[in-house]
Amino acid sequence: xxxxxxxxxxxxGNEAIAYGALAAGCRFFAGYPITPATEISxxxxxxxxxxxxxxxxxxDEIASMGAIIGASLxxxxxxxxxxxxxxxxxxxxxxxxxxxxxxCVVVNVMRxxxxxxxxxxxxxxxxxxARWGTHGDHPIIVMAVSSVSDSFSITIKAFNLSEQYRVxxxxxxxxxxxxxxxxxxxxxxxxxxxxxxxxxxxPPDWYKPYEGDNRGVxxxxxxxxxxRHHVTGLVHDEYGFPTQKPNEVQQFQNRLTxxxxxxxxxxxxxxxxxxxxxxxxxxxxxxxARSALKAVEDARKQGVKVGLLQLITxxxxxxxxxxxxxxxCRAVLVPEMNMGQISREVQRVNQNKCVVAKHNxxxxxxxxxxxxxxxxxxx
Amino acid sequence: xxVTAQKIRHxxxxxxxxxxxxxxxxCGNGIVMAALLRAIYRMEISxxxxxxxxxxxxxxxxxTYLDFNxxxxxxxxxxxxxxxxxxxxxxLNVVAIMGDGDATAIGxxxxxxxxxxxxxxxxxxxxxxxxxMTGGQYSPTxxxxxxxxxxxxxxxxxxxxxxxxxVTAGASFVARATVYHGELMDRLIEQAMRKRGFAVxxxxxxxxxxxxRRNKLGGAVDMLTxxxxxxxxxxxxxxxxxxxxxxxTTIGVLTDREMPISTxxxxxxxxxxxxxxxxx
Ligand SMILES: Cc1ncc(C[n+]2csc(CCOP(=O)(O)OP(=O)(O)O)c2C)c(N)n1
Ligand code: SF4
Ligand SMILES: [Mg+2]
Numbered sequence: 308x309x310x311x312x313x314x315x316x317x318x319x320g321n322e323a324i325a326y327g328a329l330a331a332g333c334r335f336f337a338g339y340p341i342t343p344a345t346e347i348s349x350x351x352x353x354x355x356x357x358x359x360x361x362x363x364x365x366x367d368e369i370a371s372m373g374a375i376i377g378a379s380l381x382x383x384x385x386x387x388x389x390x391x392x393x394x395x396x397x398x399x400x401x402x403x404x405x406x407x408x409x410x411c412v413v414v415n416v417m418r419x420x421x422x423x424x425x426x427x428x429x430x431x432x433x434x435x436x437a438r439w440g441t442h443g444d445h446p447i448i449v450m451a452v453s454s455v456s457d458s459f460s461i462t463i464k465a466f467n468l469s470e471q472y473r474v475x476x477x478x479x480x481x482x483x484x485x486x487x488x489x490x491x492x493x494x495x496x497x498x499x500x501x502x503x504x505x506x507x508x509x510p511p512d513w514y515k516p517y518e519g520d521n522r523g524v525x526x527x528x529x530x531x532x533x534x535r536h537h538v539t540g541l542v543h544d545e546y547g548f549p550t551q552k553p554n555e556v557q558q559f560q561n562r563l564t565x566x567x568x569x570x571x572x573x574x575x576x577x578x579x580x581x582x583x584x585x586x587x588x589x590x591x592x593x594x595x596a597r598s599a600l601k602a603v604e605d606a607r608k609q610g611v612k613v614g615l616l617q618l619i620t621x622x623x624x625x626x627x628x629x630x631x632x633x634x635x636c637r638a639v640l641v642p643e644m645n646m647g648q649i650s651r652e653v654q655r656v657n658q659n660k661c662v663v664a665k666h667n668x669x670x671x672x673x674x675x676x677x678x679x680x681x682x683x684x685x686x
Numbered sequence: 687x688x689v690t691a692q693k694i695r696h697x698x699x700x701x702x703x704x705x706x707x708x709x710x711x712x713c714g715n716g717i718v719m720a721a722l723l724r725a726i727y728r729m730e731i732s733x734x735x736x737x738x739x740x741x742x743x744x745x746x747x748x749x750t751y752l753d754f755n756x757x758x759x760x761x762x763x764x765x766x767x768x769x770x771x772x773x774x775x776x777x778l779n780v781v782a783i784m785g786d787g788d789a790t791a792i793g794x795x796x797x798x799x800x801x802x803x804x805x806x807x808x809x810x811x812x813x814x815x816x817x818x819m820t821g822g823q824y825s826p827t828x829x830x831x832x833x834x835x836x837x838x839x840x841x842x843x844x845x846x847x848x849x850x851x852x853v854t855a856g857a858s859f860v861a862r863a864t865v866y867h868g869e870l871m872d873r874l875i876e877q878a879m880r881k882r883g884f885a886v887x888x889x890x891x892x893x894x895x896x897x898x899r900r901n902k903l904g905g906a907v908d909m910l911t912x913x914x915x916x917x918x919x920x921x922x923x924x925x926x927x928x929x930x931x932x933x934x935t936t937i938g939v940l941t942d943r944e945m946p947i948s949t950x951x952x953x954x955x956x957x958x959x960x961x962x963x964x965x966x
Contacts, residue, residue: 356959366799370766377770530755539758
């Protein structure tokens with residue numbers, strides 16, 4: 308597809324996200340410039356038209372989110388990319404994508420906040436917002452990238468999950484990953500697993516646009532394909548029409564939740580390092596996971612039995628991966644560039660099984676291996 | 687006419703959507719809906735090729751009843767969703783239906799940028815001078831001095847002229863009608879849908895329930911009668927002074943101009959880009 312294929316490239320995290328999106332089949336991007344996410348827009352403005360896709364710069368992030376939903380309903384795989392202030396503006400339409408079950412990927416390259424905050428500094432301050440930013444109970448998937456090669460491969464996974472479950476996926480990066488340049492070998496397009504939404508196979512007259520299949524996921528027709536149907540942000544019945552009947556509302560809400568819980572084993576992704584005999588574990592994600600890996604390696608050299616669990620999926624929180632670790636270890640350390648947005652999730656799972664220590668930084672500086680090491684050996 | 691009307695109802699109203707609709711008896715929204723359907727019927731466009739997007743408000747409920755690809759979006763954002771649909775599938779006929787608050791308050795930025803961007807889209811704005819659905823608060827088109835539930839002592843802000851706003855923002859085609867002028871309206875909607883470029887039809891409508899009643903303008907019939915009396919065609923208006931035009935609504939085509947359409951221009955972008963593949 309691109310002739311960069313199978314070559315070693317020196318890429319930034321942001322550029323790797325753009326490549327990952329194309330490899331996943333993304334052919335529509337709408338966005339509004341913001342540091343530290345802008346390079347994703349710039350790359351896709353260049354590359355999408357080369358492959359017959361579409362890039363549009365909208366008037367703001369509200370509009371960008373609306374445009375990717377519209378294009379997804381018309382059959383495209385779509386993405387937008389932003390940072391904190393823009394992510395705040397996207398929340399209302401992100402909820403629309405949840406309720407109307409519109410696949411799309413929303414990249415948030417986190418910077419220091421709140422408000423304009425620290426535009427050029429890294430942060431992980433939007434983790435809980437990614438889960439709960441839009442109003443109302445809603446299903447959503449949140450994933451985090453920690454390196455340039457992750458930025459490529461996890462972007463593809465984000466698209467696949469979004470298509471498979473008809474749910475928006477928020478992909479969290481941070482300023483460190485976004486702007487670090489690393490050498491990566493992009494895999495051959497043929498070797499990449501690409502998942503597409505299931506289209507209806509019944510004739511149009513039989514089509515119920517919001518009837519879940521055995522996984523609870525409705526099959527999705529594109530506008531213009533002959534399956535005329537109604538899409539709304541109101542709670543709706545299987546035909547897509549608004550309803551307030553308590554039984555229909557409940558049924559609908561149950562399906563939305565269950566389609567994700569049924570997929571837990573596939574959706575929850577983590578990576579373990581040196582965990583087999585670990586007595587202490589670091590639980591980390593994003594750029595911090597890389598510092599953590601270095602700290603763990605250094606501690607191992609000193610004979611400390613420590614390992615790392617890198618979270619790729621942040622929400623639904625990978626409880627089934629974290630829980631056994633809490634049984635196994637006497638202590639875990641959760642370093643984050645926020646005041647403890649994931650450590651509180653770990654604590655919820657923990658229920659006093661082991662010591663949960665935190666290491667938090669919100670001064671706009673990234674967490675170094677040495678800092679983590681220093682915390683580790685105290686445990 | 688009666689036969690045609692029946693045919694249109696049968697063809698375009700959703701059979702599987704349980705009526706009654708949500709609108710008050712006498713509401714102008716139904717008149718706009720009928721005009722839109724007459725236009726589509728005359729143009730013989732396949733229902734599969736029509737996408738009707740709306741925002742939130744009484745006007746926003748229209749697509750629910752119609753047998754097209756229908757998209758009831760969020761308040762003010764219909765044009766952003768419509769932009770995505772149109773860019774992804776440029777061959778579809780995409781029409782956005784919006785209220786005055788929808789299009790020019792919360793969605794005002796999207797509206798002017800859609801006009802400037804000039805995709806081949808049609809925007810129909812039902813201007814009833816009020817936030818109907820939320821119960822009669824003032825909107826960007828509520829006239830100075832009138833009352834609403836949030837301007838009980840008289841409104842102190844000035845109103846937008848939506849059509850003129852669209853002209854200034856760069857729309858390719860801009861027209862205005864009132865719900866009294868049903869046949870003019872369907873002709874204008876047809877022209878707008880045929881127009882290649884961003885086309886706007888502003889329809890002055892009656893919300894006698896939330897606006898008319900509070901401002902002692904009578905019921906639906908009284909309001910329609912006043913629309914008839916206060917309207918003047920664009921060609922007649924050209925001969926009058928601003929003083930003589932005070933309080934009048936100009937109806938007809940305000941602007942019809944040729945400009946590059948961004949869906950077409952983007953095809954050229956793709957061609958230029960494909961030549962650079964691998965180089966950038
Ligand atoms: C973000 C947001 N803010 C407020 C509302 C509440 N709301 C619903 S409809 C409406 C006003 C509708 O007025 P208009 O667009 O003129 O449409 P009409 O009902 O008059 O047709 C408002 C403020 C909302 N749905 N969403
Ligand atoms: S409140 Fe006004 S705009 Fe809404 S349906 Fe009733 S008359 Fe129409
Ligand atoms: Mg209104």
